[in-house]
Amino acid sequence: MKFPSPSSAEAVIAVSGLSRRFGTRAALDDVSVFVPRGSVLGLVGENGAGKTTLIKHLLGSLKAQAGSVRVFGLDPVGDPVGVLGRLGYLSERRDLPGWMRVNEFMRYTQAFYPAWDESYAAQLLEQFQLDPTQKIKTLSQGQQAKIGLLTSLAYRPELLILDEPSSGLDPVVRRDILEAIIRMVAEEGRTVVFSSHLLDEVERVADHLVMLQRGRVILNGKTEEVRRGHILAVLAFAEPRSGAPILAGAHAVAGYGSEWRVLFGGSRLDLEAAAAGIGARVVEERTPTLDEIMVARAGGKGS
Amino acid sequence: MTAIAWMWRTTLGAMLWEIWGRHSGKFGLQAAALAAGLFCVHCKQHGASEVLGAVLLLVSWCCFITAYLQLLMCCAYVELDAGKAKVGYPGRLLLKPVSTARLVLTPMVFGGVITSPILLVWSEFVLKPLGPFPPFDSVWALMMLLSFFWWMQAVTWSLPLLQTRSLILIVVAVVHLLVAILPVMPIHPSPAMQWAMAAAMLVSAVPVAWMGLSLMRQGSWEGTVLVFKPWSENRLAGLWIRRKRFGSAFGAQFWLEWRRLGLALPSIAVASILAILLIGAVVKRLAGAAPPPEALLSIMVLVPLAIGGAMGQGMANFDLANASLTLPVFISVRPMTNGGFIMAKLAMALATSVLTWLLMAVGAVCFLALLSKGSLPSNPNLAAAGGPMAWVVGFGLVFIFLVLVTWKNLVGGMAAGLTGRRWILTAVSLTKLALLLCVFSLVFWAKVDDSFRSRLLPWLTPILAACLTAKVAVSIAGFTLGLRRNTTTVAAIAWMVGGWLACGLFVSGYAALACIALHHPELWLWLVLGAFLQFPLADLAVSPLALAWNRHR
Numbered sequence: 001m002k003f004p005s006p007s008s009a010e011a012v013i014a015v016s017g018l019s020r021r022f023g024t025r026a027a028l029d030d031v032s033v034f035v036p037r038g039s040v041l042g043l044v045g046e047n048g049a050g051k052t053t054l055i056k057h058l059l060g061s062l063k064a065q066a067g068s069v070r071v072f073g074l075d076p077v078g079d080p081v082g083v084l085g086r087l088g089y090l091s092e093r094r095d096l097p098g099w100m101r102v103n104e105f106m107r108y109t110q111a112f113y114p115a116w117d118e119s120y121a122a123q124l125l126e127q128f129q130l131d132p133t134q135k136i137k138t139l140s141q142g143q144q145a146k147i148g149l150l151t152s153l154a155y156r157p158e159l160l161i162l163d164e165p166s167s168g169l170d171p172v173v174r175r176d177i178l179e180a181i182i183r184m185v186a187e188e189g190r191t192v193v194f195s196s197h198l199l200d201e202v203e204r205v206a207d208h209l210v211m212l213q214r215g216r217v218i219l220n221g222k223t224e225e226v227r228r229g230h231i232l233a234v235l236a237f238a239e240p241r242s243g244a245p246i247l248a249g250a251h252a253v254a255g256y257g258s259e260w261r262v263l264f265g266g267s268r269l270d271l272e273a274a275a276a277g278i279g280a281r282v283v284e285e286r287t288p289t290l291d292e293i294m295v296a297r298a299g300g301k302g303s
Numbered sequence: 304m305t306a307i308a309w310m311w312r313t314t315l316g317a318m319l320w321e322i323w324g325r326h327s328g329k330f331g332l333q334a335a336a337l338a339a340g341l342f343c344v345h346c347k348q349h350g351a352s353e354v355l356g357a358v359l360l361l362v363s364w365c366c367f368i369t370a371y372l373q374l375l376m377c378c379a380y381v382e383l384d385a386g387k388a389k390v391g392y393p394g395r396l397l398l399k400p401v402s403t404a405r406l407v408l409t410p411m412v413f414g415g416v417i418t419s420p421i422l423l424v425w426s427e428f429v430l431k432p433l434g435p436f437p438p439f440d441s442v443w444a445l446m447m448l449l450s451f452f453w454w455m456q457a458v459t460w461s462l463p464l465l466q467t468r469s470l471i472l473i474v475v476a477v478v479h480l481l482v483a484i485l486p487v488m489p490i491h492p493s494p495a496m497q498w499a500m501a502a503a504m505l506v507s508a509v510p511v512a513w514m515g516l517s518l519m520r521q522g523s524w525e526g527t528v529l530v531f532k533p534w535s536e537n538r539l540a541g542l543w544i545r546r547k548r549f550g551s552a553f554g555a556q557f558w559l560e561w562r563r564l565g566l567a568l569p570s571i572a573v574a575s576i577l578a579i580l581l582i583g584a585v586v587k588r589l590a591g592a593a594p595p596p597e598a599l600l601s602i603m604v605l606v607p608l609a610i611g612g613a614m615g616q617g618m619a620n621f622d623l624a625n626a627s628l629t630l631p632v633f634i635s636v637r638p639m640t641n642g643g644f645i646m647a648k649l650a651m652a653l654a655t656s657v658l659t660w661l662l663m664a665v666g667a668v669c670f671l672a673l674l675s676k677g678s679l680p681s682n683p684n685l686a687a688a689g690g691p692m693a694w695v696v697g698f699g700l701v702f703i704f705l706v707l708v709t710w711k712n713l714v715g716g717m718a719a720g721l722t723g724r725r726w727i728l729t730a731v732s733l734t735k736l737a738l739l740l741c742v743f744s745l746v747f748w749a750k751v752d753d754s755f756r757s758r759l760l761p762w763l764t765p766i767l768a769a770c771l772t773a774k775v776a777v778s779i780a781g782f783t784l785g786l787r788r789n790t791t792t793v794a795a796i797a798w799m800v801g802g803w804l805a806c807g808l809f810v811s812g813y814a815a816l817a818c819i820a821l822h823h824p825e826l827w828l829w830l831v832l833g834a835f836l837q838f839p840l841a842d843l844a845v846s847p848l849a850l851a852w853n854r855h856r
Contacts, residue, residue: 061635063855077855078789085638095632097622099562107548111555112637 010037012159012191013058017067020053027053029215040185042206043195046298049212051195055163059089088152092164094144098137102130102147113155121154142173149177160192178205199290213298230293231264234284235275245278252296263288263296314401318409326377336370340429347433354748360433367425375452378414381459392460397520407513411453422448446501447483453508461515470570552639556647565655568611572659575606576666600667607659611712618648618713619720628723635854641847642791649714656709660702704813707806715839718846723853767832774841781844790847803840810834
């Protein structure tokens with residue numbers, strides 16, 4: 001299943017044919033993504049795939065060279081106040097003013113958002129166990145991520161954009177952050193765009209998935225459908241093979257001798273037909289994890 | 304194995320190679336600057352006219368200052384940390400199995416060995432032959448420059464996180480300047496004492512750098528003033544914590560700008576007042592009479608104006624802890640127009656200018672009361688015809704004038720930095736320098752050549768009027784584009800244009816009074832045109848667009 005078409009009035013984010021080059025390198029190439037209201041979109045891909053570049057276009061930090069970007073139906077470059085006032089953003093880079101104290105940063109941020117909920121902010125402050133009088137530069141990386149998340153959530157934005165929120169954080173902080181996001185989504189039905197290469201997180205939180213590779217969208221759909229659209233199978237051949245078999249629809253093939261492991265994109269019937277075509281039979285199969293799909297699709301044939 | 308090959312395999316060799324390898328290209332520019340200086344000397348010695356000689360002198364000194372500053376940057380041995388957040392001693396070297404003394408001495412001695420001969424060549428073969436050269440011994444000048452270089456290294460390495468580090472560097476520079484001019488002061492210590500002072504200053508930089516780096520290596524120092532930290536955390540800082548909600552987004556942004564840079568200029572003002580009071584007291588004790596109040600008051604007036612101009616480029620930066628000019632994420636995602644961000648900067652610059660001159664006024668009163676014993680107001684040449692009331696009015700007008708000029712110095716060059724592109728900042732700075740050199744050359748030429756002056760003066764009014772027209776045209780285009788692109792608001796434009804008109808009209812009135820008092824009414828039109836040209840409008844008009852270019856890349 002694909003996301004709604006550009007004509008959908010419910011699309012909070014509508015990116016159409018977006019391309020961006022940095023010098024000779026194409027960071028985004030004809031990317032189209034539509035995110036309906038209330039969904040949680042997981043944006044995945046290897047390093048340099050274009051996830052952060054796409055997010056920067058949503059924030060208006062980068063201007064589209066080709067194509068169009070609309071958030072809440074507005075152009076984030078043409079109307080930054082209209083767009084930024086309704087979204088919350090947590091950056092991969094903890095680019096916070098180190099000289100401010102936690103409570104000062106909260107008050108500073110509060111001034112920009114009339115919808116700031118003081119009781120909710122206090123609740124998050126307690127939940128994240130942050131000392132309001134501490135200077136930001138003395139906080140650990142995890143605490144800085146938490147204050148960043150707090151100031152992104154406290155005004156209950158309609159859209160929350162998280163760029164690698166758990167990058168470099170320990171499992172406990174990652175869990176805290178994920179739980180805050182899940183609660184927000186579950187209780188308030190907000191829209192979330194969530195970029196990560198920790199795919200177990202994405203699998204847990206995201207109901208939709210966009211996978212980028214070298215600036216192009218290679219997968220786009222519901223998370224569960226993406227998983228079920230792939231099969232991880234073991235093929236057995238009558239005779240040992242010296243080289244990897246070429247199987248139509250396989251994204252990765254690995255093994256040796258007469259048993260080869262393939263990650264296949266398609267239905268079980270397609271896999272059996274393709275295997276029979278090269279003189280093999282399916283001896284084992286299961287639904288792959290997102291991690292396995294990404295490694296196979298982003299890492300090429302060898303694994 | 305040859306000696307050179309062996310040396311490159313030692314830790315010392317590796318460190319030297321790193322310094323050389325990183326900046327070897329820039330040492331070529333040193334040679335180019337020196338060649339330019341020598342060429343100027345050659346031209347001067349082969350019959351250059353008086354006017355050309357003055358221009359050559361100016362060019363040579365510019366080349367020398369640029370070369371010296373570049374030498375400081377090349378040999379200082381500082382770099383940004385991984386997060387591009389602080390400039391200090393290369394952190395990775397602190398973890399190497401090398402003694403702290405070697406970490407300190409290698410770049411200091413290497414810098415000294417490289418800079419000393421270069422500076423000596425400059426003074427002996429370029430600056431002295433071009434003359435006039437300050438009546439210093441070359442070795443004395445070299446020692447002072449070297450001492451400043453070592454102190455700069457010591458302060459930069461030891462205080463990488465201290466926000467007021469730049470101020471400390473300015474204080475270090477001022478102290479060096481004051482000591483450097485000791486030999487030419489009417490009252491000065493004996494030569495032996497002077498050399499002892501200079502040697503002590505030079506050598507004391509080494510233990511300071513060693514101590515800072517040692518503490519940093521042990522993890523007991525992060526470059527902040529540890530001694531004052533508990534005090535500041537508990538008392539002083541408590542005064543600054545924002546406990547109430549901000550009334551508006553503009554208020555929050557103003558507060559951020561104020562906390563970032565608002566107290567820098569007033570602090571320098573206070574420091575300069577204290578320094579002047581101290582110098583005045585010392586001179587009075589040694590010579591039995593206070594130094595002339597006009598001279599010291601002139602210095603008091605010039606310091607904030609000059610420092611304000613120097614701080615102007617820093618106004619564009621939103622995060623002083625980050626050397627990059629790109630907009631910090633926490634600012635760029637705030638729902639505020641670019642014009643709003645600019646207005647907060649303009650308001651902060653005005654507030655800091657007012658505070659600075661209030662402090663300077665208090666300092667001037669203290670100075671006159673403590674040292675001058677009222678000699679300035681009783682000076683018959685300065686006695687105002689209107690009595691004490693005229694003094695009060697005159698003081699008020701001067702106060703407003705100085706506030707406006709300081710504000711203009713702070714915000715006048717902001718747009719280039721707001722683009723977030725270093726190359727634009729460099730290009731604009733070089734263009735301004737070139738224009739300044741042209742204007743100085745024209746003024747100098749007009750001063751020494753009567754026929755040129757008589758030909759230039761009739762053209763002055765049309766030239767100024769044309770420049771003003773161009774400025775207004777650029778401003779209108781900037782405002783129109785800003786509104787069309789939604790980067791500014793009508794209210795922000797109204798404030799900018801209103802402020803510019805108010806400043807220009809105020810100076811016009813002030814110039815009228817001055818022209819009447821000086822019996823030169825013919826100067827008034829030029830002063831008015833000059834005032835409207837000097838106060839920023841085009842720069843403010845393009846600032847929101849420049850920031851938009853930085854914010855939406």
